[in-house]
Amino acid sequence: MTPAWTLISAFAAALIVLLLPARAAMASRMVALVASVIGAVAAGSACLAKLANPAAAPWSFDREWIPNFGSRFHLAADGLSLTLLFLTGITAIAGVLFSWNIEKRPRAFFAFFMTIIGGVYGVFLSRDAFLLFVFYEIVILPKYMLIAIWGSTNKEYGAMKLTMYSIGASALILIGLVAAYAAAGATSFDIAHLAAATYPSAMQAWAFPVLFLGFAVLAGIWPFHTWAPTGHVAAPTAASMLLAGVVMKLGAFGALCVAMPLFPQGFEQYKALIAGLAVVGIIYGALTALSQKDLKFIIGYSSVSHMGFILLGLAAANHWGLRGAVLQMISHGIIAGLLFGIAGRVVYERTHTRDLGELGRFDLWKSLPGAAFAFTLATAASMGLPGFSGFVAEISVIIGLWQVYPWLTIAVAAGIILTGVFSLRALYRAFFPEREAAAAPPPKLPPLTWPEISAIVLLLTVSIAIGIYPKPWIQLIDDGLRSPLFQSFLSLP
Amino acid sequence: MMLPIVILIPLIGAILLAFSRGMSVKNAGRIAGGFAIVSLFLARPNCEWSLPWMPDADIALRFSMDGLSFLFVVLVSLVTVFAILASILKGKGDRAYFALILVLQSALYGVFTARHFIPWFLCWEMTLIPAWLLIRLWGGPGAPKAALRFFIMTLGGSAFMLVGFLALQLSVGTMDFDALGKLAAQGELTGALAKSFAFTGMSGHSLLTVVALAVFLGLAVKIPIVPFHAWLPAAYAEAPTPVTMLLTGLLSKMGVYAMLRIFLPVFPEVLPSLAPLLTWLAVATVLLGAVAALAQTDLKRMLAYSSVNHLGYCTLAIAAVAASQVDRAAMSSALSGVILQAFNHGIIASALFSGIAILEIRSRGQRGLNDFGGLRAQTPVFCGLFGIAVFASLGLPGLSGFIGEFLIFNGAFAITPAAAALSVIGLLLTAVFLLRMMRKVFWGPLKPSLAKWEDLTKEERILFGFLLLLIVVPGLFPQVLLHFANPAIVELLDLLRPIP
Numbered sequence: 001m002t003p004a005w006t007l008i009s010a011f012a013a014a015l016i017v018l019l020l021p022a023r024a025a026m027a028s029r030m031v032a033l034v035a036s037v038i039g040a041v042a043a044g045s046a047c048l049a050k051l052a053n054p055a056a057a058p059w060s061f062d063r064e065w066i067p068n069f070g071s072r073f074h075l076a077a078d079g080l081s082l083t084l085l086f087l088t089g090i091t092a093i094a095g096v097l098f099s100w101n102i103e104k105r106p107r108a109f110f111a112f113f114m115t116i117i118g119g120v121y122g123v124f125l126s127r128d129a130f131l132l133f134v135f136y137e138i139v140i141l142p143k144y145m146l147i148a149i150w151g152s153t154n155k156e157y158g159a160m161k162l163t164m165y166s167i168g169a170s171a172l173i174l175i176g177l178v179a180a181y182a183a184a185g186a187t188s189f190d191i192a193h194l195a196a197a198t199y200p201s202a203m204q205a206w207a208f209p210v211l212f213l214g215f216a217v218l219a220g221i222w223p224f225h226t227w228a229p230t231g232h233v234a235a236p237t238a239a240s241m242l243l244a245g246v247v248m249k250l251g252a253f254g255a256l257c258v259a260m261p262l263f264p265q266g267f268e269q270y271k272a273l274i275a276g277l278a279v280v281g282i283i284y285g286a287l288t289a290l291s292q293k294d295l296k297f298i299i300g301y302s303s304v305s306h307m308g309f310i311l312l313g314l315a316a317a318n319h320w321g322l323r324g325a326v327l328q329m330i331s332h333g334i335i336a337g338l339l340f341g342i343a344g345r346v347v348y349e350r351t352h353t354r355d356l357g358e359l360g361r362f363d364l365w366k367s368l369p370g371a372a373f374a375f376t377l378a379t380a381a382s383m384g385l386p387g388f389s390g391f392v393a394e395i396s397v398i399i400g401l402w403q404v405y406p407w408l409t410i411a412v413a414a415g416i417i418l419t420g421v422f423s424l425r426a427l428y429r430a431f432f433p434e435r436e437a438a439a440a441p442p443p444k445l446p447p448l449t450w451p452e453i454s455a456i457v458l459l460l461t462v463s464i465a466i467g468i469y470p471k472p473w474i475q476l477i478d479d480g481l482r483s484p485l486f487q488s489f490l491s492l493p
Numbered sequence: 494m495m496l497p498i499v500i501l502i503p504l505i506g507a508i509l510l511a512f513s514r515g516m517s518v519k520n521a522g523r524i525a526g527g528f529a530i531v532s533l534f535l536a537r538p539n540c541e542w543s544l545p546w547m548p549d550a551d552i553a554l555r556f557s558m559d560g561l562s563f564l565f566v567v568l569v570s571l572v573t574v575f576a577i578l579a580s581i582l583k584g585k586g587d588r589a590y591f592a593l594i595l596v597l598q599s600a601l602y603g604v605f606t607a608r609h610f611i612p613w614f615l616c617w618e619m620t621l622i623p624a625w626l627l628i629r630l631w632g633g634p635g636a637p638k639a640a641l642r643f644f645i646m647t648l649g650g651s652a653f654m655l656v657g658f659l660a661l662q663l664s665v666g667t668m669d670f671d672a673l674g675k676l677a678a679q680g681e682l683t684g685a686l687a688k689s690f691a692f693t694g695m696s697g698h699s700l701l702t703v704v705a706l707a708v709f710l711g712l713a714v715k716i717p718i719v720p721f722h723a724w725l726p727a728a729y730a731e732a733p734t735p736v737t738m739l740l741t742g743l744l745s746k747m748g749v750y751a752m753l754r755i756f757l758p759v760f761p762e763v764l765p766s767l768a769p770l771l772t773w774l775a776v777a778t779v780l781l782g783a784v785a786a787l788a789q790t791d792l793k794r795m796l797a798y799s800s801v802n803h804l805g806y807c808t809l810a811i812a813a814v815a816a817s818q819v820d821r822a823a824m825s826s827a828l829s830g831v832i833l834q835a836f837n838h839g840i841i842a843s844a845l846f847s848g849i850a851i852l853e854i855r856s857r858g859q860r861g862l863n864d865f866g867g868l869r870a871q872t873p874v875f876c877g878l879f880g881i882a883v884f885a886s887l888g889l890p891g892l893s894g895f896i897g898e899f900l901i902f903n904g905a906f907a908i909t910p911a912a913a914a915l916s917v918i919g920l921l922l923t924a925v926f927l928l929r930m931m932r933k934v935f936w937g938p939l940k941p942s943l944a945k946w947e948d949l950t951k952e953e954r955i956l957f958g959f960l961l962l963l964i965v966v967p968g969l970f971p972q973v974l975l976h977f978a979n980p981a982i983v984e985l986l987d988l989l990r991p992i993p
Contacts, residue, residue, distance in 0.1 A: 365630065369589065376622060386615040392547070395659075399550060402663045406692055409663075413656055420652065424645075432629060434637045468554070471545055 003077040005042035009035040010118030017111045025106040032110040040089025070188040071130040080480020091245040095238040097455035098345040112142035130189040150236040158234025165227040169217035176211025195261040208266025212259040218251030220307040222281035229300035237344035244336035249329045264488040275315035282308035286418035295343045295354040313397040321400030331389035338378045338459040350445045360433030363442035372431040379427040389466035496542040500602040502532040507595035522581040525591035533570035538563035551667040555609040560977035565605040572742040576735040593623040610668035632731040639727035646724040654711030657704040664689035674758035705760040716748035719778040729797035734850040741800040742839040768816035778805030783922035790862045810901040813908040827904025834897030844882035844960040867939030872948040878957040893968040
């Protein structure tokens with residue numbers, strides 16, 4: 001199966017679900033699940049093929065699209081795209097499984113869900129800046145719908161804020177892309193073509209921050225991160241998983257594969273600032289998470305903190321930093337999905353609260369031992385303990401950062417310790433509370449269902465697999481990083 | 494390929510138990526015991542296994558079992574099996590409990606065989622979660638607080654250790670224990686650190702001292718060395734007794750082993766300047782452990798402090814080795830002593846805590862020093878067998894506790910005579926509180942409430958029989974154990990030669 005199947009299956013599933021008879025809940029679930037599995041298998045098998053034969057030319061698809069301004073329908077999948085496609089596929093499967101019990105307008109839900117997935121696949125595959133932008137925009141509307149219709153806690157506010165931020169950011173991206181298009185001769189939107197052109201340094205000095213910021217807003221760069229926690233909390237579980245798991249990665253992917261290659265000189269000027277903002281984001285996110293009482297807000301702010309590592313890796317702009325940034329994209333996608341799945345779906349659906357103090361009443365380790373055990377492992381993964389994917393990513397970013405900004409490395413170490421503190425606090429207060437012996441016995445809760453268990457096992461397996469044996473992932477990512485696109489700001493060993 | 498299989502067997506058992514709904518507790522215990530013992534028969538010394546992890550940072554999942562590792566692996570499986578047997582006898586636990594014990598066993602195997610910091614630290618942290626849950630969920634009324642303190646202190650220490658090793662990775666480019674040891678033996682670590690941390694303006698020696706102290710902190714919490722022992726008494730007392738066997742028999746040995754395998758070989762350049770600190774902390778540990786044990790009325794707390802005291806001797810010997818670096822004979826004696834003491838203490842502590850478990854079974858949870866009396870007449874077999882364990886613990890020649898302490902003092906007197914002399918007080922106090930325990934529990938008039946007690950059952954006799962066999966044989970023939978440890982000792986001594 002070629003990587004094209006990811007895109008085809010997602011959009012086809014969205015269409016098929018809409019054609020189903022009204023209230024066909026089971027059928028729409030199954031369609032979404034099958035499509036997600038096809039996507040993941042297509043991406044996974046392409047990864048394996050790439051590993052088995054690293055010298056083979058990457059899959060690509062290039063057709064004329066809008067000749068008027070030289071935009072082509074150009075898709076390609078190198079190792080970098082493939083790993084991100086695989087992450088998207090896995091998150092999609094887990095998202096469908098965690099949304100198994102959606103009874104409110106299931107057809108619309110899964111149609112929007114699969115549209116987001118399709119848009120994300122599209123961004124990761126696009127080699128044409130305009131096409132990438134179109135896929136990027138496809139993601140916005142269904143995102144709004146998922147939150148506004150199926151969300152909870154302040155959903156209109158959260159949805160609107162997120163959409164406003166996204167649209168503002170898109171405007172910046174569009175300005176940056178059009179400026180590059182015009183300056184490069186107004187003939188083609190091909191990213192390689194745009195990156196090969198040289199732009200005057202005065203232009204790079206304004207165009208880089210505009211374009212980079214447009215992408216970085218979606219990656220949750222401090223201080224433009226505020227959409228993320230409110231959006232994550234308001235969103236239904238599957239949408240939180242998608243938001244934190246893959247949509248935020250779109251921003252990081254755009255920054256890495258569009259903004260930085262297009263304007264390397266501009267990047268050179270701003271990279272210290274980016275690194276500084278990233279470190280502030282890591283520490284600010286961790287400190288804010290430490291003071292939250294709502295479990296989903298804690299995870300939301302922890303996402304801001306973890307996304308800081310991606311930006312930090314990008315700012316380090318060496319081989320280790322970029323590798324770590326991509327690894328962190330994958331790792332955080334998996335772990336955030338897991339945390340949101342357990343907190344938002346498994347626990348909230350049964351207890352109808354996410355308040356740490358309220359959750360303490362339920363003695364979750366007794367009433368939901370499976371969830372408590374899974375959340376313990378997810379917390380360990382989120383803290384970046386060895387054996388989980390987060391560690392691989394963080395150690396790479398740290399090695400990369402060390403070669404550029406050694407002092408910042410020390411601040412990052414403080415951030416890592418804070419991450420441990422807030423993660424453990426949340427785990428302890430929510431799942432292993434200290435109760436008065438005289439307190440009323442906890443209410444009985446229904447046990448975990450099979451879709452929930454499979455989603456948890458799937459995500460944990462991937463995180464541990466990367467943590468125990470990261471070599472193939474590193475090979476794939478390194479393959480992607482060898483692309484000429486990155487050579488203007490990176491020197492591979 | 495054999496090594497990863499040995500390490501993973503208990504973990505496979507744990508997963509099996511986790512997914513077999515509806516299995517009876519007794520069967521779960523039997524299966525757990527089976528998995529715990531099978532891995533012992535597959536373990537062989539001198540095998541290696543390695544998986545590249547991130548080759549360009551010289552990170553590999555490298556495991557290797559030499560004689561020294563083999564001794565500890567044997568100890569792990571023996572103590573785990575005894576803990577599982579004691580749990581079954583006590584009727585304690587359920588499927589999850591036995592599964593967690595097996596996870597702990599796998600992690601411990603990893604700790605004692607890993608040769609690179611990353612897999613080692615992975616296993617080191619992996620011991621923490623099951624141990625925490627075992628105390629937290631199956632412990633006594635004070636368990637939540639005790640477990641939390643244990644968890645936070647251990648994790649805090651590990652965080653420092655991780656930062657220390659990251660500093661080494663960033664400046665030397667490797668975290669492989671053997672590679673670091675070789676570099677350190679040539680005195681290259683200080684230079685590398687000074688070069689890559691030049692922006693801090695510190696000298697290489699002080700940088701390496703900071704790193705060594707960070708690593709020491711992580712190990713000191715685990716052993717524990719005074720003043721990092723605050724978690725221990727409550728955790729040992731609140732944990733179910735079989736889990737206490739694991740904590741004292743095995744988890745504390747992780748620290749001792751890491752001192753031998755990591756701390757001594759990697760930091761010889763700064764050992765002379767750290768040695769006085771180490772020595773006096775060791776003396777404090779020995780004395781405080783003994784004095785505190787003397788003041789306890791809860792038998793479990795008393796034995797907990799007694800463990801602190803016994804492991805203090807290990808630290809004393811390690812400090813002596815760190816201080817000398819020249820006197821090969823004394824160092825060799827001290828190192829042999831550490832290894833024997835670590836192994837034998839694991840077995841003896843298992844026997845002592847099994848005895849406590851038996852008292853708890855009979856008395857439905859009582860374990861105060863004054864709750865019993867005159868049991869010798871009522872349960873003569875128990876009294877005799879438990880007495881042998883007590884005498885082994887206080888170091889009676891011929892039993893296994895003696896030889897380790899003898900070798901430790903033999904080495905330590907030659908190098909740090911004052912500290913060794915002070916520590917001898919610890920030996921005397923140990924005899925006082927252990928004999929007081931024997932007197933209060935077994936001698937004197939029989940308490941009327943104990944008149945219906947039965948002597949050991951057949952299963953209990955088998956458990957004790959095995960434990961005592963493992964106390965008597967190494968006591969008479971310590972060479973059985975030293976035979977495995979000697980090559981590692983020689984290797985370590987070669988690395989510790991003073992840097993030219």
